[in-house]
Amino acid sequence: MAVQWISKQEAQKLGEREERVLLEQTPGHYPEFEDFIGKELEKKGGRLFFRGVSGAVYSVGRLPEGDPDELRGVEVSVRTVAEGRMPSAETMDLDLWPFLEWLMEGIDGEWTLKALRQTGAIYRVPGAPERA
Amino acid sequence: MEIPQHVREIFPFQSRWMEVEGRRLHYLDEGKEGNKPTVVLLHGNPTWSFLYREIVPRISHKCRAVALDYAGFGLSDKPLNERWYTLENHTGIFTEFIERLRLKKVILVVQDWGGPIGVGFAMEHPDRMAGMLIMNTWAWPEPSLFHASVLPWRMMHAPFVGAHFFLRRNILVERGLYLSTENREKLKAGAVLDGYRLPFSSPESRIGMLAFPRNIPLKPGDLNWDRMAKMKAALPSFRFPCRLLWGEKDNVFPSENAHKFQEMLPNCTSPRMIPHGRHFIQEDAPVEIAEEILALVDAWGE
Numbered sequence: 001m002a003v004q005w006i007s008k009q010e011a012q013k014l015g016e017r018e019e020r021v022l023l024e025q026t027p028g029h030y031p032e033f034e035d036f037i038g039k040e041l042e043k044k045g046g047r048l049f050f051r052g053v054s055g056a057v058y059s060v061g062r063l064p065e066g067d068p069d070e071l072r073g074v075e076v077s078v079r080t081v082a083e084g085r086m087p088s089a090e091t092m093d094l095d096l097w098p099f100l101e102w103l104m105e106g107i108d109g110e111w112t113l114k115a116l117r118q119t120g121a122i123y124r125v126p127g128a129p130e131r132a
Numbered sequence: 133m134e135i136p137q138h139v140r141e142i143f144p145f146q147s148r149w150m151e152v153e154g155r156r157l158h159y160l161d162e163g164k165e166g167n168k169p170t171v172v173l174l175h176g177n178p179t180w181s182f183l184y185r186e187i188v189p190r191i192s193h194k195c196r197a198v199a200l201d202y203a204g205f206g207l208s209d210k211p212l213n214e215r216w217y218t219l220e221n222h223t224g225i226f227t228e229f230i231e232r233l234r235l236k237k238v239i240l241v242v243q244d245w246g247g248p249i250g251v252g253f254a255m256e257h258p259d260r261m262a263g264m265l266i267m268n269t270w271a272w273p274e275p276s277l278f279h280a281s282v283l284p285w286r287m288m289h290a291p292f293v294g295a296h297f298f299l300r301r302n303i304l305v306e307r308g309l310y311l312s313t314e315n316r317e318k319l320k321a322g323a324v325l326d327g328y329r330l331p332f333s334s335p336e337s338r339i340g341m342l343a344f345p346r347n348i349p350l351k352p353g354d355l356n357w358d359r360m361a362k363m364k365a366a367l368p369s370f371r372f373p374c375r376l377l378w379g380e381k382d383n384v385f386p387s388e389n390a391h392k393f394q395e396m397l398p399n400c401t402s403p404r405m406i407p408h409g410r411h412f413i414q415e416d417a418p419v420e421i422a423e424e425i426l427a428l429v430d431a432w433g434e
Contacts, residue, residue, distance in 0.1 A: 024295040025214040025339075029346050033291035069212045074292075089300070096296055103292055110282050116293065119284040122311075123303040125296070 003098040004051045011049035014057045015079030021058070021092050025073040036107045037074055049079075052095025053127075056080075056087045060099075090126060097127025133207055139327045143185045147207065152228045158207035159200040159229070160184075163192030168429050169237035169262035172230070173199040176244020176269070177344040178304035180206025182327045183414045184241075190422035195239075195429045200229055202249075204340025206331050217343030219356050223252040230260070239263040239428050241421070243413060244384075245344055247271050248360060255366040263373045263428035266393055267413050267421070268385045272364035273349050273357045278384045280350060289345040298342040299335035312411035314381060319415065367396040373431060374400040375424050379409025379416055 028034035037060075040048060047061040057079045063072055076096065080086060087095070097120070104113045120128025135143065145160045160181050171191060173184045181199035188197045201208040202222050211217065226249055230238065239262050242250035247269025254261050270276065278285055288297050297303045305328050313319055332338050349357035374397045378390040390403035404424060409416040 022292070022295050022300060023335075024292045026346065027291045029289075029291050029294075030286075037292075071213060093296075093300060096300075100293055100296060111287070111290065112282075115283045115287050119287040119293075119297075122284050123288065123297060123301070123307045125301055125303065 001053060001098050003102040006049050006051050006057065008045070008047065008049055011057050011059060011079060015081055015084065017080050017084070018059060018077040019080070019086060020075045020077045022076040022096060023063070023071070023073055024075075025071060027074050030111075032107050032109065032111070033103065036103065040106070041074075050099065052087075052092070053098070054087055054091045054095055056091065056095055058095065058099070093126040097125070100127075133331065135330065136326070138323045139330060142323050143182055143327055145181075145185070145188065150229065150232060152225050152232065155203045155209040155211070155225070157200060157203065157209070157225070157229065159198060160188060161196070161198050161233075162188050163194070163196045165196040168195045168432055169239045170196040170198055170233075170235045171239045171241060171425055171429065172235070173197065173241045174226075174243070174246030174250050175199070175202070175205070176246050178205075178308065178332065178338075178341045179244075179328065179412070180208075180331060182206065182330075183412070185327075186418035187241075187414060187422050187425070190418065191425050191429070194426060198233065198235075200226065201331075202226070202340070204343070210337050210340060212336060212339060214339050214343050214346075217340050217347070219248055219252070219347050219359060223249050226250075227253055227256070230257075236260065237262040237432075239265070239425065239432075241265045241267070241425060242269055243267040244269055244411070248356075248363065251363045251367070252359070254370060254372075255363060258370070258372070261370070261372040262432055263375070264370070265375050265377060265421070265424050265428060266390075267377045268379050268382050268389075268409075268411055270385055270389055271360065271367065271393075273352075273360040275348060275350050276385060276389070279348050285345070289342060294342050294345070299338050302329075302332060302338060304341055305329055305332055309412060312382070312384070313415045314379075314408045314410045315416050324415075364396070367393070368398060370397055371399055373428060375428060376400060376403035377406065377413065377417070377421060377424050378403050379406050379411060379413040381407075381409060382411040382413070384411050 104116045150157050175183045180201045184199045204210045240250040251271040376390050406417045
């Protein structure tokens, strides 16, 4: 399933509170990933928003400078209304899968959707096909 | 961190602690030194001293056996910054650990990342070395076919994919151990898998696991290429006795690696091949590993 991008305005209507669910500290480990995500963030003013399969809303952006643990990188956070409940870990894992597929489709080259799906199948990651 | 009773039953050792460079490290220290070298057991990824639970009791009646959990692994402190986890830092902490224990002569037992850490130590401290048992590992910059391939290795730790697979899903413990062990019935038993899971209960506790694959050099200029080239160059200068034991069904480090070590090491036995053994050879051949360690211990001083 393709990732469902939404606007910042729509994301703001759906949630105020953010909680980090994924942190990539070295997006440049393979430079093509850093290049791709950097360009996509730049196009959208530094933050991307998508709706997961479950309906939950996520944002993608760089960690702000001054992190108390001096961490750097790109984070994915789930947005919820102030009193809202977080989706379950399993739900969020399923929601994150289309985001990974989007990365593969954008980066291309040796990083293929087929290789992602096969690797996900071997390690039984939610969202990956059972057999790729 | 409390070790639950059902895990404690198969891991009945006293936990010991040492602070090194501001980090609290956990280790085992069993048996008595006597007039023999101390056996130091080095684990790999995603394991900890628990990996040697079936080997320590088989050797500690004859020698002192020490097993360290690296920073980021087992019950040791786990830095949150992925950039901290370099081969240089792991080797530096291990070296300081050996210094602080005042171990004059050691026999290193290495597998997986224990190889580069142990060989790095031996290269810098040949006077401390009384022997080495080398199992399913590497110590040169050229990557194995497995490490060079996108499917599945490079994909599983690629940016974002690795953060999801390793940190959120804990795939190395939940699936990798199972796939890379022949004795799978043992792994399915609750206490064994729970023992491996125990110290890696949150995404933040698994950062060291993700950093190790990102430390594997693939080409000149990569992190650790030069360091591992120095190791390769140093192997022919190792005069201390070495033994090789190899799981033949390991698809990470194939049998050719064992023969490559044998060709480069001047004082090394022929590899003892374990036909049914996979990558986590400590789970598949603990008796044979103990025999090889004791052969090095017994030969000391002869």
